[in-house]
Structures are given as structure tokens and as C-alpha cells.
Amino acid sequence: MHCPGRPSGKNLTPVRAGTGTDAQVTDFAKTRALFHMPEGVLYLDGNSLGPLPRNAVERVRATMVDEWGEELICGWNSAGWVSLPRRLGDRIGRLIGAPAGSVVVGDTLSIKVYQALASALELNPSRRVVLSDSGNFPSDLYMAQGLLASLGKDYLLKVVEPEAVEAAIDESVAVLMVTEVDYRTGRLHDMKALTAKAHAAGALAVWDLAHSAGAVDVDLTAANADFAVGCTYKYLNGGPGAPAFIYVAPRLAGRARPALSGWFGHEAPFAFELGYRPAPGIERMRVGTPPVIAMVALDAALDAWDNVSMADVRRRSLELSELFIREVEARCPDLALASPREGASRGSQVSFRHAEGYAIMQALIARGVIGDFRAPDIIRFGFTPLYIGEEEVIGAAAILEDVMRKRLWDDPRYKTRAAVT
């Protein structure tokens, strides 16, 4: 086949190193300008779905029109589509303390949870217990339940309260599988301490960074994590359904057997051999054909992080969260803080409890303050310094005060639940 196209690798954004210094290097006024925000909206839900990065529109358009449109199948080589999973993995790796070549992007987070857990269990073949906690996101627990059911009856998923995880790590545990930041309360696990405790007990640690990547200053290398997974549509702003990522510690990447052995994780996908042989390193965690258009949107979104230090993001996120807690507690005495008060024990979200939480959130959304509701009684607000500042925080607290004082939530319109909350 004759492929005229462009030379391979053109248009690829280089990976830039972070700074890691103490002085603030991040210009949040600049990052804010990179995002589209609808008029009149105070968006405190970037922890569920990040907003549209302005550059993604043109980048996706160019991929569709110039690459898919003109280059057709040649785009896999000429436009570098085939290497997107690895290249995006390196860009995300910089934000989570993972070295180049240890992260790959693809599939959904639920799939990546399955892969990480399956590989971790195989690396610890004499044990049968997966330890998790009740603050984990249900899909992670569901995936574990499905995997363990197909592995055999003697496997056990042990789910304890988040505060009881540390004490529950013993020599029966094969794998500790937890989400660093609790999706409801924002409670932050101590990744380094729990991983060390797991290792001392002979267990492996799988970390879900769904509410950490782009939110807290994760350092997978310093924490000595074995596996980590996360999604890119929350704080990383990759767009609805954007693909997930998986990290395998370099010391394990050549030994971890992929449970989902698809052709793109094969050492030589285009040799079309009948038998599976895993690719040498992290590429073995790829499964099938990557969703190129979604990955290009994510690539564009990751540009916003190029000159950002995660230490600055963490510092700013805590300032904004603390401001919100102060404002809401002063204005809304009926709301009970559901998040840890101590910043060091909290991710980048703040939650409050109220029996009418669902209706309160609907009343807020009707007034332009977008957060979300998590059953049974949690209203949740995410703080995303890349595009949210003090004006939004104080503005949202003032509208919340209005909704509470005037009982604006007490309206039948706000009490009928939609499919997605």
C-alpha cells in the first residue's frame, strides 16, 4: 500500500519535565484561560467530569479531517496513532511520580482495575485474599468480585471500613486494592504507609488514582506501589468516557502476566502469530485497538499540565477547599461536613451531608452551581485549581446559603432522580 502522508512522529508534543521546586511556578490565570466554561456556571464537579479544554476542539477536528479523512489507514503510522497509548502514558506518568515507560493508556478504568488485580494475584500465587474497603468505588469491588468468581471458590474479597484497612493487612492478604481518595468523603489514604505495611506482610498493593491523578501530588515511585490505575475524564479533563491508564512498577512489568491478552499487548502484533507472547514492558497491558479520537482529545487536555507543578496544584486545592469549608460552615449550619477537616487527610473534594442532599444539589444546579450528589445523603464539590478560583468558591457558598436559608430545595421539581446523579 502506498502511504503518501506525513513522516511518522510529526505533530507529537514532547514530554516536559516537572520542576518540583517549592516556590509556586504555576500560573493559574494562564491555565484557566485554556478551558471553556459556559456563562453563569460555577463548576465544582471537575472531579467527575473535567470541562472542555479549548484546544481539544481543533485537535480533534484536525485528527478527523486531516488524518482520518486524508490519510485513512496510513494514519496509524504517519500520524503516530499507534503510539498514542504509550506517549499519553508518559505524559500522565509525570503527574503521578511514574517514570517514562511505566504507564499506558487505554480501555476504561474498570478494565484496568481487572488487569491490575489479576496480574497482582498471579504474582502472589499462594494467597487468596483481596483486601479492600467500603469507601472504594463500587465498580472496583464489582470487578474484583467477577475476577475472583472466575478464579475459583477459594478466593475471597474482604471489605473493611476505610479506617480498618491498616489493621486488616495480615499474612493472608495477597493483594491490597484500594482507592487513594474516597469518592464520597474525599478521605485520603496514606499510600506510602499502607504499601509498606502490605509489602511487610508479603502482599502487593494496587492503587486506584481515579480521584488523585491531577488532584493530589501522587508519587508512585516514592510510595513503592506495585500497580496503579486511574481515569482521565475527571481531573485530567480528557472528556466523557476518555480512556483510563495503568501503571506497573518497572521491577514487575516484565513479570506481570496480562489477564486480558489482546493483540496490541503482544510482543509483535503484526506478526499475527497464533500464540500469545506478552510485549516486554508496560505495553503488555494494552488490549485492543486504541480509541484514537478520544486519545487525541486527551492529548490536547494534557497540554494544560505542561507548565504545572503538582505541588502547586495540591497547595492551591487545599486553600480553595478550606475556604469553601469555612464559608459553608459559617453560612449553612444545617450541613454537616462529611470530609476530613484536616487538609492532609483529604483529596481535592469537599462533601457535606444532609437528608435532602439530592434536592439541594438539584436546586444548586438550577442556579448554576454544579456539584454532584452521591447516595444516600452526600453533596460533593470538587476543587480544581487549573480553572477554579476564590470567586467561584465564594459565589457557590453564597448560592448554597440561599438554597438552605430559603429552603429552595423543597420543591417537587428537585426530588425526581435522573439516571445519572
Ligand SMILES: *Cc1c(COP(=O)(O)O)cnc(C)c1O
Ligand atoms: C470514576 C471511577 C471509576 C469509573 O470506572 P469506569 O470504568 O471509568 O466507568 C472506577 N473506580 C473509581 C475509584 C472511580 O472513581
